Amino acid sequence: MDNHRLQALHDAGQSIWLDYIDRTMLHNGDLERRLSDDVLTGMTSNPTIFQKALAEGTAYDDQLRAAPTSLDLKQLFELVETQDVRDACDIFADVYHSTKGADGFVSIEVSPGVADDVDATVEEAHRLWKTVNRPNLLVKVPGTEEGAKAVRRLITDGINVNITLLFAVKAHERVIDAYIDGLEARVAKGLPIDSIASVASFFVSRVDTEVDKRLELIGGDARKLEGKAAVANAKMAYQLFLSKFAGPRWAALKAKGARVQRPLWASTSTKNAAYRDVLYVETLIGPDTVNTMPPKTIEDFRDHGIVARTVDANMDQARADLADIARAGVSLDDVTATLLREGIASFEKSFVTLSAGIKTKIAQLHQNGN
Numbered sequence: 001m002d003n004h005r006l007q008a009l010h011d012a013g014q015s016i017w018l019d020y021i022d023r024t025m026l027h028n029g030d031l032e033r034r035l036s037d038d039v040l041t042g043m044t045s046n047p048t049i050f051q052k053a054l055a056e057g058t059a060y061d062d063q064l065r066a067a068p069t070s071l072d073l074k075q076l077f078e079l080v081e082t083q084d085v086r087d088a089c090d091i092f093a094d095v096y097h098s099t100k101g102a103d104g105f106v107s108i109e110v111s112p113g114v115a116d117d118v119d120a121t122v123e124e125a126h127r128l129w130k131t132v133n134r135p136n137l138l139v140k141v142p143g144t145e146e147g148a149k150a151v152r153r154l155i156t157d158g159i160n161v162n163i164t165l166l167f168a169v170k171a172h173e174r175v176i177d178a179y180i181d182g183l184e185a186r187v188a189k190g191l192p193i194d195s196i197a198s199v200a201s202f203f204v205s206r207v208d209t210e211v212d213k214r215l216e217l218i219g220g221d222a223r224k225l226e227g228k229a230a231v232a233n234a235k236m237a238y239q240l241f242l243s244k245f246a247g248p249r250w251a252a253l254k255a256k257g258a259r260v261q262r263p264l265w266a267s268t269s270t271k272n273a274a275y276r277d278v279l280y281v282e283t284l285i286g287p288d289t290v291n292t293m294p295p296k297t298i299e300d301f302r303d304h305g306i307v308a309r310t311v312d313a314n315m316d317q318a319r320a321d322l323a324d325i326a327r328a329g330v331s332l333d334d335v336t337a338t339l340l341r342e343g344i345a346s347f348e349k350s351f352v353t354l355s356a357g358i359k360t361k362i363a364q365l366h367q368n369g370n
Contacts, residue, residue, distance in 0.1 A: 155182025
């Protein structure tokens, strides 16, 4: 299978991660094939993805059938989720080792219900880290203010973290600071930092969806700004990344083996059919980045993606676009705050639906006498 465009994307410094997981692909060789065909070096998951995977087929029936009856629905979900993520970590283990721990990660998410509780987030992250028990695991923590506090503690404890649901550059700065603070805390305790990994998942297409909706309501010339907010916002996040991981403070940590917290572009499938289907890949290519894509976006890029360093190109235009959007009457601060609330609520809804699906599945298995 032709993968020269995907290979070129990888060679440009951007890791390609798959934003999808299900048990069938873990066991039938499909994921191993994708490591080669799609140049994959990692994988992400979330409650919405698991909801879809559990709802389809019978891949999880045997494990649910054999599960102890004493487990509640959350524990049952963790049982199947941690097995899938552990198996995926093992499939990516060669990538992890061959890159000396720079890549090959698989993500698992803490319950969205603890997004505003620092202690509960830390406790759940520790449990997931211990249960999966793989060095190439990333525990996903929401990018709330409380989440940033949890990130500092988790990094100090030596747990790899993927901070998710980042929409605002200010929130991105908060989690970068939390990561660096955590590394410094480990150094102060005489602990190693050369095997700690973190990515900051900065969401892209959803920003355009919300901004475009507001620009449409304003109407007139404001509509000429549709489709410009998301990429400009992400480019500003990359500029922040470059500035934060430079200078003497970072140099001291780098000398001890610390790795940068890479920006991970999430929500990169195109939601508006009027936009190019690989818009949010082509416009954010550059060193030390990750793009996690659903299967369709990977296939689209394989077919017609164009590779060039774009993530820090045309920065004056990006700043001008954001200024014009503000002048048109759209507050990016309000947009990103709305998207964070909606993102947490969406994952919570998926978790509830997923739990109900597990309950229904178990009832069906028992009803069938299985």
